[in-house]
Amino acid sequence: MGRMFLVRTFGLLAALLLILQTLDLLSESGSILAHPGNTQAQVWTYVTLRAPQIIAFLLPFSVLLGTILTLITMNQNSEVIALKAAGLSAHQVLAPLLVASLGVAAVSFVFNERIVTRATATLDQWKDVDYGALPIDRGERTNVWVRDGDDLIAVQQVPASSSRWAG
Template identity: 75%
Template sequence: MTSFFPSRTVSFYMGRMFLIRTFGILAGLMIVLLALNLLSESGKILAVPGNGDGEVWRYASLRAPELIAFLFPFSVLLGTILTLITMNQNSEIVALKASGLSAHQVLAPLLVASFGVAILSFGFNERIVARASATLAQWQQVNYGPLPIDRGDRSNVWVRSGDDLIQVAQIRGRGDAAQLGGITLYDREGGILRTIVTAPRGRRDGDGWRIGPAKRFDVARGTVTALGDLTVGQGVTPDQFTLATVDPNGLSFTALQSAISDLSEAGRPTKSMEGALWHKLSAPLSSVLMPLLGAVAAFGIARSGKLFIRAVIGMGLGFAYFVADNFALAMGNLGAYPPFLAAWAPFLLFLLIGEAVLIRSEE
């Protein structure tokens, strides 16, 4: 292992330089994008009666994790290029090559550091980003109003029961243990709305759902009647509520696996969800590609005047990967690519491109 890496001192020096630049760029880009996002959303937040600075900061705290996850690979790419350009200008790369190190050995500390960043990115996505995305999506569905919804719950689900429509503001749990909150039943006959039944909570009861304490509003008479508990939605299964809206961005890897299993058992299509599941692994690992794609900035004589062009080529390769990744995901969602191919094909393709660039640099 020691023969593959430069000396311990050089490895720590390169790794520290790379991490400092990567996280510095990440912080700068995140602050800029968050500020721009707040400019567009703060007006909507403050337009809701009762909202103030606290709600704006709450939005920032929910939006920031999404931006960090989005910017992680970009920051690794730019951090790699900046690190290698600095070392090239200071003739440190030349010194390492002159000592007998290959291009792979020169990049080894950056590859190890980027792999650590990939692990950190995956854990950050699982523990923070998924929860923040789910909460923010629920808050935006109520137009930044009061949010009586716990993290991870499904919200604003519509189900049809015969001619009737059932809207549920909140669903907790799965299967027969599912709990409904904020139920509104639109009772229709022949497409004409007759009554509206509302209830704060509901649970599974036989083949239907027992809700209560219910109130009925008669559209024609304009009267409200207290009904107590009653059973509605005969024939409506729990998966129609719990699987009506599955947002991959708001679920962790294991939670999305469970949702895909439930969808498959219910006979629902799962191809796009499977692609999103694989992408939860390939997206963080894209950080490992960035040192390979940015390596073109490391090799070559700095005084030749082409260092800037090399940096631009490195950035172009990195951004080409992100374009190919988004394109493959879109094709996977359309069913044109298998889920595994949609998530991993760009990664494998640009891994080969990065290796080709590195081997060319050796020659």
């Protein structure tokens, strides 16, 4: 049951990702290719940077639809009735789904923290330069918030050389 849930969830995720990525690419490919020098390679770069955002958006819907399809299939095949007749409670019937869902939630959390945040930051920087060449990161940061005791201070720019101060 857990395997059926996971296969359906990630199958739906792949199908929805393909549809939404295609529609998003149709709307953005003109802007990407409008910049002089951009080719098909930059379009594929956009796809790899945008796909994690779409996956993070669609995963909860895919889990919901995967759960519904799994339970509908089990109901149509009278598997739920057979499990109840064998003496299993509703909690025992749903336990594999709960374990699989917790696994998907853990994977989603790690994916969002490790991949989505970095891809989003890179894509935002790339959009800011109208899909041109990304500027070289020299360590300067803008719009930084610093805490000094109980005070919160907004700093407009922190130069790269400030991290090398002799203390």
